[in-house]
Amino acid sequence: MASVELRGLTKKYGSLAVVDDISMVIEHGTLVCLLGPSGCGKTTTLRLIAGFVEPTAGEIRVGDRVVSSPQKTLPPERRNMSMIFQSYALWPHMTVAENIIYGLKLRKIDSATIKKKLDDILSTTRLAPLAERYPGELSGGQQQRVALARALIVEPETLLLDEPLSNLDANLREEMRFEVRRLHDAYRYTTVYVTHDQSEAMTTADVICVMNLGKIEQSGSPEDIYDRPRSEFVARFIGMSNVVKGKALDSNRVSIAGVPLRVTGEPLKVGGDAAVSIRQHQIALLATEPADKDNIIPAKVIRQVFLGSSRDYMVEVADGTQLRIVTGAAESIAPGATVWLRLPPERCRALTG
Amino acid sequence: MTIAVSDPPARMTHGFDYTKLVLYGFALVLCVLIVLPMSWLVYYAFVDKDGAFTLRNFATLVNDPTLLDPLITTFTLAFSTSLICCVVAAPMGWLVARTDMPLRRTVRLLVTASFVTPPFLGAIAWELLAAPNSGLINKVYRIVTGADADSHLFNIYSFPGLIFVVTCYTFPYVFVLVANALERTPSELEDASSILGASTWETARRVTVPLVLPAILAGALVAFLQAMTLFGSPAILALPAGFHTMTTKIWSLFQYPPKPELAAAASLPLLILTVILLRAEHTILGRRSYAVLGGKNSDPRLIRLGWLRWVALAMCFIVLLNPVFLPYAALFNATFSKVASQFISFSNFTVHNIHFVLFELSATKLALYNTFVLGIATATIGTVIAVVISYLTTREAVTGHKALGFLATAPVAIPGIVLGVGLFLSYTRPPFVLYGTLWILLLAFLTLAMPAAYQQMQSAFKAIHPELEDASRILGATRLKALRQITAPLLRTSVIATWCFVFVGTIRELSAAVMLFTSETKVISVLIFDLNESGDLAAISVLGLIMLVVTSGIVALANRLRLGGGSVRLRDN
Numbered sequence: 001m002a003s004v005e006l007r008g009l010t011k012k013y014g015s016l017a018v019v020d021d022i023s024m025v026i027e028h029g030t031l032v033c034l035l036g037p038s039g040c041g042k043t044t045t046l047r048l049i050a051g052f053v054e055p056t057a058g059e060i061r062v063g064d065r066v067v068s069s070p071q072k073t074l075p076p077e078r079r080n081m082s083m084i085f086q087s088y089a090l091w092p093h094m095t096v097a098e099n100i101i102y103g104l105k106l107r108k109i110d111s112a113t114i115k116k117k118l119d120d121i122l123s124t125t126r127l128a129p130l131a132e133r134y135p136g137e138l139s140g141g142q143q144q145r146v147a148l149a150r151a152l153i154v155e156p157e158t159l160l161l162d163e164p165l166s167n168l169d170a171n172l173r174e175e176m177r178f179e180v181r182r183l184h185d186a187y188r189y190t191t192v193y194v195t196h197d198q199s200e201a202m203t204t205a206d207v208i209c210v211m212n213l214g215k216i217e218q219s220g221s222p223e224d225i226y227d228r229p230r231s232e233f234v235a236r237f238i239g240m241s242n243v244v245k246g247k248a249l250d251s252n253r254v255s256i257a258g259v260p261l262r263v264t265g266e267p268l269k270v271g272g273d274a275a276v277s278i279r280q281h282q283i284a285l286l287a288t289e290p291a292d293k294d295n296i297i298p299a300k301v302i303r304q305v306f307l308g309s310s311r312d313y314m315v316e317v318a319d320g321t322q323l324r325i326v327t328g329a330a331e332s333i334a335p336g337a338t339v340w341l342r343l344p345p346e347r348c349r350a351l352t353g
Numbered sequence: 354m355t356i357a358v359s360d361p362p363a364r365m366t367h368g369f370d371y372t373k374l375v376l377y378g379f380a381l382v383l384c385v386l387i388v389l390p391m392s393w394l395v396y397y398a399f400v401d402k403d404g405a406f407t408l409r410n411f412a413t414l415v416n417d418p419t420l421l422d423p424l425i426t427t428f429t430l431a432f433s434t435s436l437i438c439c440v441v442a443a444p445m446g447w448l449v450a451r452t453d454m455p456l457r458r459t460v461r462l463l464v465t466a467s468f469v470t471p472p473f474l475g476a477i478a479w480e481l482l483a484a485p486n487s488g489l490i491n492k493v494y495r496i497v498t499g500a501d502a503d504s505h506l507f508n509i510y511s512f513p514g515l516i517f518v519v520t521c522y523t524f525p526y527v528f529v530l531v532a533n534a535l536e537r538t539p540s541e542l543e544d545a546s547s548i549l550g551a552s553t554w555e556t557a558r559r560v561t562v563p564l565v566l567p568a569i570l571a572g573a574l575v576a577f578l579q580a581m582t583l584f585g586s587p588a589i590l591a592l593p594a595g596f597h598t599m600t601t602k603i604w605s606l607f608q609y610p611p612k613p614e615l616a617a618a619a620s621l622p623l624l625i626l627t628v629i630l631l632r633a634e635h636t637i638l639g640r641r642s643y644a645v646l647g648g649k650n651s652d653p654r655l656i657r658l659g660w661l662r663w664v665a666l667a668m669c670f671i672v673l674l675n676p677v678f679l680p681y682a683a684l685f686n687a688t689f690s691k692v693a694s695q696f697i698s699f700s701n702f703t704v705h706n707i708h709f710v711l712f713e714l715s716a717t718k719l720a721l722y723n724t725f726v727l728g729i730a731t732a733t734i735g736t737v738i739a740v741v742i743s744y745l746t747t748r749e750a751v752t753g754h755k756a757l758g759f760l761a762t763a764p765v766a767i768p769g770i771v772l773g774v775g776l777f778l779s780y781t782r783p784p785f786v787l788y789g790t791l792w793i794l795l796l797a798f799l800t801l802a803m804p805a806a807y808q809q810m811q812s813a814f815k816a817i818h819p820e821l822e823d824a825s826r827i828l829g830a831t832r833l834k835a836l837r838q839i840t841a842p843l844l845r846t847s848v849i850a851t852w853c854f855v856f857v858g859t860i861r862e863l864s865a866a867v868m869l870f871t872s873e874t875k876v877i878s879v880l881i882f883d884l885n886e887s888g889d890l891a892a893i894s895v896l897g898l899i900m901l902v903v904t905s906g907i908v909a910l911a912n913r914l915r916l917g918g919g920s921v922r923l924r925d926n
Contacts, residue, residue, distance in 0.1 A: 050823075050827055051827075052823055052826070075826070075831070075832070076823070076826040076827045077826050077827070077828075077829045077830055077831055077834075078829075079827075080829075081827055082827060082828065083823070083824065083827040085820040085823065085824055086820070087818050087820050089818060089820035089821045089823065089824035090824075091821060091824075091825075091839055091843075092843065093842045093843055102825070102828060102838075103828035103829055106828060106829040106830055106834075107829060150824075150828070151828075154828060154829070160827075
C-alpha cells in the first residue's frame with residue numbers, strides 16, 4: 001500500500017519559488033487532480049514526485065520511505081512509478097508493441113508473461129490491430145492510448161499524468177476523460193493528474209487540488225471545490241462565479257451596494273472588507289419588485305444574449321458592480337430595464353482568500 | 354551518470370562529480386583548441402622581437418604601403434563580390450523558390466555543385482580557361498577572330514578576374530539564404546495581400562521582397578566575409594598578377610624571412626571584422642524569425658512567368674556556366690589531354706595523367722594518406738566532442754553549459770588563415786612543439802569544424818523531446834540506459850551526417866593547412882596548391898576530380914540522411 005505524501009515541498013529557481021511549501025497526503029488508490037492555470041507550479045510538482053526535479057526544501061514520501069529531499073533524491077527509474085507525458089513521448093523508432101513492453105523488458109520479465117500482459121493491455125485499450133505500427137502512423141487518440149498502455153502495463157505503485165489530454169480534439173478529449181477514470185477504477189493505482197481544464201478535473205478526480213502561484217489554494221472533493229470555494233481565485237477558476245465586494249455588517253451579513261446580504265461560510269470580521277461569490281445560474285432575475293425583500297438587490301440590465309437553451313444577462317447594481325446571470329431561455333428582458341436579483345443566502349459564499 | 358549502486362547517497366555524489374568532470378574536461382579541450390592560439394596571436398601582435406610591449410606592429414601595418422595596399426584590395430574585393438553575389442543570386446533564389454520556371458530542382462542541384470567545389474580548385478580551372486596565352490577561351494577567341502597570338506579576350510590574372518572567380522564560388526551562400534527564406538515564408542502572408550486586392554506583382558513587391566530583405570542583407574554580409582577571408586583563389590590568381598590581399602600577405606609574411614609579429618598584427622583586424630560581421634548577420638537573421646512563425650503553412654503559391662520562364666531558365670544556365678560547366682569541362686579536358694592547355698582530340702587523348710598522379714608522383718600517396726587519416730580522425734573526434742557538448746547544453750545537464758556552447762561556436766569567427774597563424778605561434782615553441790606533425794593539422798581542422806558540428810548535433814538533440822528520455826527513466830531505465838536505448842538510435846542519422854560534413858570540410862581545407870604543413874605532412878589541398886606553383890595543371894585536374902567525386906558522394910549521402918539543422922555552411926578557404 002503506497003500513499004504519497006508531500007511535506008513542505010518547495011522548489012526554487014533562483015529566488016523564484018515555483019512550488020512553495022506544499023503539503024498534502026494522497027491516499028492509496030485515489031485519483032488526485034492538480035488543477036490550475038499555466039505557470040501555477042502543477043507540472044513542477046508532478047516532476048518533483050517523479051524524481052526528475054530535486055526539491056529545494058521539504059520531502060516526498062511514498063509509503064514510509066523518503067524518495068525526495070534536498071539531501072538525496074531517488075532517481076526516477078527506482079521509484080516504481082509510471083508517467084504519461086503531455087507529448088506522449090512515444091519512441092518513434094519502436095513499434096506500438098515495442099513501446100508498450102519496454103518497461104517489462106527492463107524488469108527482466110520472461111517473454112511468455114510479457115506476451116500475455118501485452119495481449120491483455122492491447123485488448124483493454126483496443127490497440128490490438130495496431131501493435132506492429134509505428135507511432136508516427138497513428139492518430140492522436142491512438143497515440144494517447146499507447147501512452148496509457150505503456151504506463152499501465154508495468155503495474156506501477158503510482159501513476160502520474162501530465163496534461164495527458166491537452167493534445168486531443170474536443171470530442172476525443174471528452175471520451176478519453178471517462179477512459180482515464182474507467183482504467184483508474186479497474187486498476188486502482190495512486191494517481192496524480194495534472195490539468196488546467198476544470199471539467200477534466202471534475203470528471204476524473206476523487207480529490208481536486210486547485211493550485212495558484214506555487215501554492216495549493218484549496219483541496220477537496222469536486223463537490224466541495226465547486227459548491228464551497230474558499231477564495232476568490234478558486235471561485236473564479238472553477239465554474240463561472242460572480243465575486244462581489246462589500247463591508248461585513250456582522251459575522252454573516254455583508255453590505256453590497258447598500259443592501260444587506262446574508263451569506264454563508266466562515267464567520268466574517270465585523271466592519272472588514274468582505275468578498276462574496278455566487279454562481280451565475282444561482283441568481284434569480286425578477287422583472288417585478290417582489291414583496292419579500294430578503295436578499296434582493298435592484299439592478300439594471302446592460303445586455304442580454306440568447307444562447308438557445310439559456311439566456312446570458314449582464315446587469316449592473318447601484319455601486320457599478322457588474323454581474324453575469326444565466327437564466328432560462330423563456331423570459332426576455334430588454335436592456336435598460338430595471339430588475340430585482342434574488343441571491344439565495346445559502347448560495348452566497350463568503351470568501352476568505 | 355552511473356548505473357545503480359546499492360547505496361543511494363553514494364550514487365548521487367558519484368554521479369555529481371562525474372558530470373562535473375566531463376564538463377571541465379571538455380571545457381579544457383575547447384580552451385586548448387581556441388583560447389590558446391588566439392592568446393598567442395594577440396601576444397605576438399603587441400610585442401617586438403625582444404618580447405617587449407609595442408604598438409609598432411600596427412603602425413607598420415598602416416604606414417607601410419606593401420601592407421596597406423592589400424588591406425584596400427581586400428575591401429574592394431569583398432565589397433564587389435558581395436554586391437555582384439546579391440545581384441545575381443537573389444533573383445535566382447526567387448526564381449527557384451517562387452516561380453514556375455522549369456528545371457528548378459536541377460538549377461538548385463547545380464548551385465549545390467558550385468557550393469561543394471573548393472574555391473581554389475575553381476580558381477585553377479579558370480586558369481585553364483582564361484589565362485591570357487594558354488587559356489582555352491582565349492584560344493577559341495583567337496581561332497574565331499583570327500587575332501594575333503599575343504591578343505586575348507580575358508586575363509584571369511587580374512583584379513577583375515579575381516573578383517569574378519571569387520564571386521563564382523561565393524554566390525551560393527546568398528542563393529541558399531534567399532531561397533530558404535522564401536520557402537519558409539508562409540504563402541498565407543502573400544494570400545492576405547492578394548485578398549485585399551493586390552496583384553501578383555504588387556504582392557511580390559510589397560510583401561515578398563520586404564520579407565526576404567533581411568536574408569539578402571545577411572547573404573551580402575556572409576559573401577563579404579567569405580571573400581575577405583578567402584586564401585586559395587587570391588593566392589592562385591593575385592600573386593601572378595603581382596598584387597596581394599590580406600590573406601596572401603599574411604601568408605607571405607611567413608615566407609623567408611618570417612615576420613610573425615607583423616603577421617599576427619595583420620591577422621587581428623581580420624579576426625575583429627569577422628566577429629563584427631557575424632554579429633551583424635546574427636542580428637539581421639534573428640529579427641526575421643517572425644517570418645518562420647505561425648502555424649500551418651501550405652505550399653507556397655508559384656508565380657506564373659508565362660513565356661518568360663524560358664528566358665529565366667536560360668539566364669540561370671548562363672550564370673551556372675561560370676562556376677560549374679566551364680570549369681568542370683576544363684578540368685576534364687586537362688585530365689585526359691596530353692597538354693593541359695590543348696583541347697582533347699583523338700591524337701591528344703591520354704590516360705597517362707591519371708597514371709602519373711596515382712603511381713609516379715611520389716607526393717600523391719603521402720598526401721592522400723595524410724588527408725584521409727586527418728579527415729577520419731577529425732570527423733570522428735569532432736563528432737564525439739560535438740555530441741557530448743550538445744547533450745550537456747541542450748539538456749542543461751550541468752551548470753556552466755552556456756559557456757561550453759559559446760566556446761564551441763566561437764571558432765566560426767576565426768578565419769582559417771588567422772587560426773593557422775595562431776596555431777603556428779602556439780605550437781612551434783615549448784611546451785607544445787607540434788609543428789611538423791599531423792597533430793597540429795588535426796587541432797586546426799578540429800577547431801574549424803567544431804561550430805558546424807556542434808550546431809548540427811545541437812539541433813538534432815533539440816529535435817528529440819526530452820520527455821522521450823524521461824519516459825524511459827520513469828519506466829525504470831538509468832540515465833545511461835535511456836541514452837543508449839532511446840537517444841542514441843534517434844540520433845544515429847544526425848551523427849552520420851555530421852561526421853560526413855566534418856570529413857568533407859576537412860579534406861578541402863587549405864588556408865589553415867597552408868600555414869602549418871611541412872614536407873612530411875602535406876595534404877591534398879596543399880599538394881594541389883604546390884603543383885599549381887610548379888605549373889602542373891594536368892596533375893591538379895586529376896587530384897581535383899578525385900576530390901570532387903569523394904566530396905560530392907559524401908555530401909549526397911549526408912543529404913539523403915535528412916539533416917535536422919537545415920543546410921550546412923561549408924567553410925571556404
